[in-house]
Structure formats: C-alpha cells, structure tokens
Amino acid sequence: MTDFQMTLFGAGGVFIAGVFSYNKWQEYKAKKSVERAFSSDHDDVLMRKGAAPAAAPEVRHEPSFDGTDASASVAGASGAGAGAEAQRDERDERETPSDPVVGLADAATPAAELATSLVDPLIDCLLPMALEAPVRGDKILPILHTLRLVGNKPVHYIGLHVNGDWEPIVHGGVYTQLQGGVQMASRSTALNELEYSELVTRLRAVADEIGAEAHVPDMIEVMAEARTLHRFVAGHDAQLGVNLHSNGAPWAINTLIGALEKQGFDVRPDGRFVMPDGDGGFLFSLSTNVTLAEETTPRLTLLLDVPCVAPARDAFGAMLACAKSLMGRLDGTIVDDGNQALSDAALAEIAGQVQEFYQEMEAADIPAGSTRALRLFS
Secondary structure (H helix, E strand, O other): OOHHHHHHHHHHHHHHHHHHHHHHHHHHHHHHHHHHHOOOOOOOOOOOOOOOOOOOOOOOOOOOOOOOOHHHHHHHHHHHHHHHHHHOOHHHHHHOOOOOOOOOOOOOOHHHHHHHHHOOOOOEEEEEEEEEEEEEHHHHHHHHOOOOEEOOEEEEEEEEEOOOOEEEOOOOOEEEEEEEEEEOEOOOOEOOHHHHHHHHHHHHHHHHHHOEEEOOOOHHHHHHHHHHHHHHHHHOOOEEEEEEEEOOOOEEHHHHHHHHHHHOOEEOOOOOEEEEOOOOOEEEEEEOOOOOOOOEEOEEEEEEEHHHOOHHHOHHHHHHHHHHHHHHHHOEEEEOOOOOEOOHHHHHHHHHHHHHHHHHHHHOOOOOOOHHHHHHOO
16 A cells, blocks of 8 residues: 555545544534433522523634634624614524624723633634533633643633623633634644544533533534635744844854843843843844854844734834844844845845735734734744
8 A cells, every 4th residue: 555545544534533523522412402401400599690591503703814804893793783682583583693702802891802812703713602500710610721722722711701791711700601712723733623523522521511512613614714724824924034144253152142132132041032022022033043052153143023023013123223233243244044145225125025914914804913913823
C-alpha cells in the first residue's frame, strides 16, 4: 500500500469518527428530551426567579472577511427584536427562534463587553446551553473548568445573569442561560473533525453534571467556517523585520545590552528584548541573532508582529525611529534580509503596505491589536 493510499485511509477514518460522534450526540439529545418529558424532579425554590428558560436554539453566525460588520448585524437584531418581542405570536416563535447571544454586541457594561470578547460570534463556534433551572456560578465553575481546551483551541463560557446581563461566569452569580464558545482557528491550525468530536463528547458530560442541554451546530458547517477563518489568519500572519548591521567589528553583547536598555528596551525572562507600549504590552521586539553563549554579534533584528498591534500606536514608525537611533548610537546600517541597505524611499513604501494591511483587517472586522485579533494570532 502506498503512502498516498495510507493518507487517504487515515483522513477517511478521522471523518467517519467525527460523523459517528455527531450522530451519537443526536441520539443522546433525543434520549435526554424523553427523560425530561417524564421527569418528576422539582426546581430548587431558593434558585427560582420565575419560569425556567426555554431551550436555547442552535445559532450560527458566518465569519465576515469582506468588510461586513458582523457585530453591527447582531446589535441591529437586538434592537429590532426588543421592540417586537411582546407582539410576536406563537407561529413567529416557532419560525424565528430567539438568538442566545443577542445583546452581546450592545454591551453596555464592562462585564457584558468582556462576555462579548470571550464568546465571539465571528471567531467562535457557539454552544448554547439551556438550563433546567437557574444555577449558581460557584456550583458550575469547577465543572466548566474541566473543558477549557480541545486541541489548542480555547473554550470559554458566559452566562445570562438573573439581572438580565450576559457576563463571564463568576462566584456569587446566578444564571438562567449559558453560552459556550470554542475558537475555530488559531495561528497554527483550524478546528478539525477530531477536535470537534472530542468537544461533543466532553460537552455532553459537562452538560449532564450541570443540568443543561447543549445545542451543537452541524459539524460540516462548523468545519467549513473554521477553514475559512484559518485561511484569513494564515493570509494575514505578517511579521515585519528590519535589520541593523555593524559597519565595523561585531558588537560586544555586554556593551550592547547597556545600549539597548538606554534605548528603552526591556529584557524578558526568555532573553528577548521588547519595546514597551506603556500599557503592559510591547510594540516590537529585538533579537541579537546569536545564542546566549556568544560574546559578539554583527547584526540585530527588530521585529513587528503586525496583526497584534493597533494602528494608532504606529508601531512600524516607532520601530524605524528606534532603528535609526541605534544606527547612530552603534554605528550600523539598516539593511534587508539580503544585507542590502534600505533607503528612506524603500522604508516609506513598506510603511504604506503596512497601512493597507491594517485596512484589510479593519474591513474584515478583525482590527489589528483588537481582542479578536490577539485571540486569533496568539
């Protein structure tokens, strides 16, 4: 059997396993519905804040990478739905179910804003969890913490507090609905069938323990969205560097460290030099291009992780200004990777390309430096 045939068999096996897990999940949901229909359990009167919430429907939001503002669409749906909800008849309820994340984009409080960043309709696969009765955060947090990752994709949870606000689940809170979200892509990979199958299996156990019913979106649809999102991430994973080459003898590392500290660089525990942004993060980093055992280096590289820094900070401009300052301080020349000197005209052209890059990310509703971008490009 050839390597190609083995690869095909392996890929087929993963897909079949995913489909099998998803079918088992559908069977499980049907069984749970029957059990609840004939259950004689009563609500905890200490927890009751009115009638138990209806089962949250399965809802998907398509990622938008063409300039469509997905968050604005959610906000618009929230505003329109609020005025019409009281007049909606039974037929409308069946045909147009309520959105479990409506209102998140209209976050009016810090807690609601944080909830929106944790479970994001654009980059997460949404996992509505309908509760049989209101629950306390103290009770469910330890259970939810058992499912925080599938592969390298984080899983987050938020809850609809009894005060009517969506918020991160905390001790002391009481929640009438839950919403989970698994990130569909990271810098390295998209969510795949095997990870999704693992998610479905583990989510079933979590839902059992907290007395909830999870609504899992169709696997084929989620896989398509995950691949689309990852293509965007891969196409915008830009790291931009400029090099500073010594005009004479290589620089002594001991002397170099002092010069870099005077320039404003911090030394991280891992040995990286970073330029602080004033808010706990950094604008760009610097590498000496040698191991810690080396005593000298002829070349420094300043590196900007473009999608992770907001345009307003002008990180590329700050990096160029730093390189020019070091050029005078250390007697060096700014060069490209081929060791050719970079003219001011060439650097200006690169700066223009950086601005175009920022505009593309803004149009896709994933602005550089935003929480959404930092999650995807972490």
